[in-house]
Amino acid sequence: MSEYAAEGKTPEVLFWVGCAGSYDARAQKVTVAFTKILNEADVKFAILGKEEACTGDPARRAGNEFVFQMSALQNIEVLNMYNVKKIVTTCPHCFNIIKNEYPELGGTYEVVHHTEFLQGLINDGRIKLKGGGEFAGKKITYHDSCYIGRANGIYDAPRSVLAGLDADLTEMQRAGSKGLCCGAGGAQMFKEDEPGDTSINVERAGEAIGTGAKVVVANCPFCITMLSDGMKAHNKEEDVMVYDLAEMVVNNM
Amino acid sequence: MIQIIAFAVLTIATFAIAAPKYLKIRRNILLGQDEETVVDKGLAIRNTILIALGQKKMFKRFIPAIFHLFIYVAFLFTQIELIEIFIDGFFGQHRFFSQALGGFYTVIISTIEILSLLAFVGTLVFLSRRNLIKVPRFHKPEMEGWPKLDGNIILYLELVLLIGITCMNGADQVLQGMGAEHYTDTGNFAVTSWLGPALFGGLSEGTLIGIERFGWWLHILTVFAFINYLPISKHLHIFLAFPNVYYARQTAAGKMVNMPEVEKEVRSMMDPDAAFDESAMEEELPIFGSSDVQQLSWKNIMDAYSCTECGRCTSVCPANQTGKKLSPRKILMDIRDRATEIGEKLDSGDKQYIAEDKRESGEDLSAINFNDGKNLFDYITREEIHACTTCNACVEACPILINPLDPILRLRRYEILTESAGPSDWTPMFTSVENSGSVWAISDDRDKWRDELLAKED
Numbered sequence: 001m002s003e004y005a006a007e008g009k010t011p012e013v014l015f016w017v018g019c020a021g022s023y024d025a026r027a028q029k030v031t032v033a034f035t036k037i038l039n040e041a042d043v044k045f046a047i048l049g050k051e052e053a054c055t056g057d058p059a060r061r062a063g064n065e066f067v068f069q070m071s072a073l074q075n076i077e078v079l080n081m082y083n084v085k086k087i088v089t090t091c092p093h094c095f096n097i098i099k100n101e102y103p104e105l106g107g108t109y110e111v112v113h114h115t116e117f118l119q120g121l122i123n124d125g126r127i128k129l130k131g132g133g134e135f136a137g138k139k140i141t142y143h144d145s146c147y148i149g150r151a152n153g154i155y156d157a158p159r160s161v162l163a164g165l166d167a168d169l170t171e172m173q174r175a176g177s178k179g180l181c182c183g184a185g186g187a188q189m190f191k192e193d194e195p196g197d198t199s200i201n202v203e204r205a206g207e208a209i210g211t212g213a214k215v216v217v218a219n220c221p222f223c224i225t226m227l228s229d230g231m232k233a234h235n236k237e238e239d240v241m242v243y244d245l246a247e248m249v250v251n252n253m
Numbered sequence: 254m255i256q257i258i259a260f261a262v263l264t265i266a267t268f269a270i271a272a273p274k275y276l277k278i279r280r281n282i283l284l285g286q287d288e289e290t291v292v293d294k295g296l297a298i299r300n301t302i303l304i305a306l307g308q309k310k311m312f313k314r315f316i317p318a319i320f321h322l323f324i325y326v327a328f329l330f331t332q333i334e335l336i337e338i339f340i341d342g343f344f345g346q347h348r349f350f351s352q353a354l355g356g357f358y359t360v361i362i363s364t365i366e367i368l369s370l371l372a373f374v375g376t377l378v379f380l381s382r383r384n385l386i387k388v389p390r391f392h393k394p395e396m397e398g399w400p401k402l403d404g405n406i407i408l409y410l411e412l413v414l415l416i417g418i419t420c421m422n423g424a425d426q427v428l429q430g431m432g433a434e435h436y437t438d439t440g441n442f443a444v445t446s447w448l449g450p451a452l453f454g455g456l457s458e459g460t461l462i463g464i465e466r467f468g469w470w471l472h473i474l475t476v477f478a479f480i481n482y483l484p485i486s487k488h489l490h491i492f493l494a495f496p497n498v499y500y501a502r503q504t505a506a507g508k509m510v511n512m513p514e515v516e517k518e519v520r521s522m523m524d525p526d527a528a529f530d531e532s533a534m535e536e537e538l539p540i541f542g543s544s545d546v547q548q549l550s551w552k553n554i555m556d557a558y559s560c561t562e563c564g565r566c567t568s569v570c571p572a573n574q575t576g577k578k579l580s581p582r583k584i585l586m587d588i589r590d591r592a593t594e595i596g597e598k599l600d601s602g603d604k605q606y607i608a609e610d611k612r613e614s615g616e617d618l619s620a621i622n623f624n625d626g627k628n629l630f631d632y633i634t635r636e637e638i639h640a641c642t643t644c645n646a647c648v649e650a651c652p653i654l655i656n657p658l659d660p661i662l663r664l665r666r667y668e669i670l671t672e673s674a675g676p677s678d679w680t681p682m683f684t685s686v687e688n689s690g691s692v693w694a695i696s697d698d699r700d701k702w703r704d705e706l707l708a709k710e711d
Contacts, residue, residue: 017702019693021702022700023691023693023695023697047700053691054691057693061643061662062669063665064669064670064683065668066515067687069512070426070519071687074523091489100507102384104346105511147644148612150648151506155278175659178569183571185643186641187641190679191639191678191679194639196577196578196640197576198575200575200642201656251494
């Protein structure tokens with residue numbers, strides 16, 4: 001972003017990478033996949049790089065409003081300094097908090113999640129999916145993240161992108177607005193489970209396995225971690241792959 | 254004449270006894286903090302029509318929805334008959350509307366009868382779902398004891414009401430056929446025109462009048478009992494569902510309520526020009542988040558009193574489904590029970606419930622100086638609130654737009670901000686977000702992935 005600013009240019013969109021997208025080895029692959037798509041579609045985008053910080057989502061949901069406010073106000077200061085208008089992110093938690101919770105702190109932007117952004121690129125013809133690609137006819141299933149689904153009502157965009165892959169999309173019993181959480185949200189990602197019969201991610205992975213799908217498509221770095229761990233618990237990590245929507249697209253365009 | 258006097262006395266007594274109970278619930282709801290929830294009145298009205306009146310969200314589960322609809326529509330339509338009962342009761346009339354409405358009256362009462370028959374089926378289905386089939390959501394730990402009995406009492410009362418209507422209309426139809434005095438011809442009612450003769454045919458006129466009066470009184474006495482029972486029952490939802498839907502928050506489900514007091518504090522900390530405010534230091538440490546109902550929003554408390562304990566929230570909760578202690582329904586029930594406890598203690602006027610440091614001033618007990626040494630954490634354990642994934646499944650599931658997630662997050666805020674407690678696992682995450690701007694303490698640059706990507710391309 002600073003390079004754009006130095007040249008006095010404005011990018012089409014700011015790509016908010018998020019902590020997972022920046023540091024988590026698995027999520028980095030999604031970050032790279034998404035940037036490849038953006039380059040392929042000739043989207044002029046920027047990242048904040050070292051000037052980006054955690055949005056404060058897990059701190060806020062754990063109850064730590066102080067840490068959240070510090071993070072959020074710093075981020076808003078940076079975003080407003082660069083006069084950012086539009087943000088795309090591959091993380092539903094970053095998406096939700098910047099879209100819904102930053103405005104009343106003085107940070108109002110057009111915020112798009114990458115599932116919607118990908119649908120937009122396809123609709124505008126900026127990228128074309130190869131029908132009959134590697135997933136054609138294969139059974140896949142889609143896991144709705146809570147923060148894209150119920151929290152913000154986005155169910156159709158990712159499914160319409162998947163429809164372009166000619167795959168056999170088999171829904172889990174708990175899908176769409178009834179989708180079962182992966183178990184990471186509300187800062188659960190950062191703590192041990194409370195005592196119970198099983199872990200939520202193991203339960204969800206089991207449900208995905210039950211569809212007979214060979215690929216589970218997710219849209220959230222934390223869901224991907226949780227579902228991948230869940231597959232390991234079922235000894236299915238070799239049989240059922242967990243991919244982000246961007247990874248599904250990048251190899252088939 | 255005796256009947257008129259008895260009716261008038263009972264009516265006045267019913268409302269005189271019931272009114273304070275409803276006012277106390279209103280008072281208990283208003284123990285909460287102010288919150289403006291309705292931004293768009295048009296949307297609030299549309300929601301009330303579609304979701305409360307129209308039962309839209311009930312139909313996410315078709316079988317209970319359809320039987321609930323039978324009982325609900327029967328209840329709505331029976332209000333016409335109830336108004337007539339009041340007119341007849343006060344003025345010594347018999348079926349006052351029949352003279353005014355003529356043939357249309359037959360249609361109205363027939364409709365009520367068909368709906369009552371459907372409601373009868375619905376009631377039996379619901380009783381069997383609770384007691385025979387044992388639908389899991391009615392058999393969670395929080396449903397033991399009173400909540401279970403309460404659910405059944407309502408259904409039994411419903412049956413009593415239906416018996417009353419059947420006796421009243423059935424005997425009336427037979428009496429009309431006999432040409433009995435005062436029993437004017439109302440035409441054939443859809444159900445009792447055949448059920449009446451089948452049950453009561455061949456009985457003497459005196460016995461039939463007795464049955465008709467018994468039915469009439471049974472109906473209205475059950476209604477009177479109902480009015481007084483509702484304030485201590487989960488069944489209060491028949492009234493509160495409407496305002497509860499109207500006043501539901503209209504922001505995206507994912508949005509958490511801001512804490513302006515913390516925002517202000519953080520802004521002044523970040524502002525290098527801000528003078529250090531010493532007066533702030535001398536003040537008592539403020540309470541952040543909620544430990545008791547007085548620190549919740551009034552809407553949280555109305556949610557709690559509107560809840561009819563159907564358990565749809567709990568049945569979709571990922572924590573509950575995987576055997577954790579959290580049950581969103583229980584959170585609501587706990588808030589309601591705690592609000593009721595505070596209300597009862599306030600009504601007692603007992604000065605032992607005045608906060609110790611304010612007892613000397615000689616003030617009377619009030620919501621402001623109240624402190625009984627208890628709070629919501631005496632009802633809700635830490636384990637429950639720590640198990641929440643904030644997934645919004647409970648919010649999505651509630652047919653009347655109750656939000657069980659919001660109070661959970663308010664309790665978490667209290668635990669972290671006011672008590673400096675909470676799961677120790679979270680401490681490194683907080684420290685890391687605060688100090689290194691990332692949820693993980695990683696010393697790499699945030700855009701290292703980019704450098705690696707560029708290096709590969711070279």
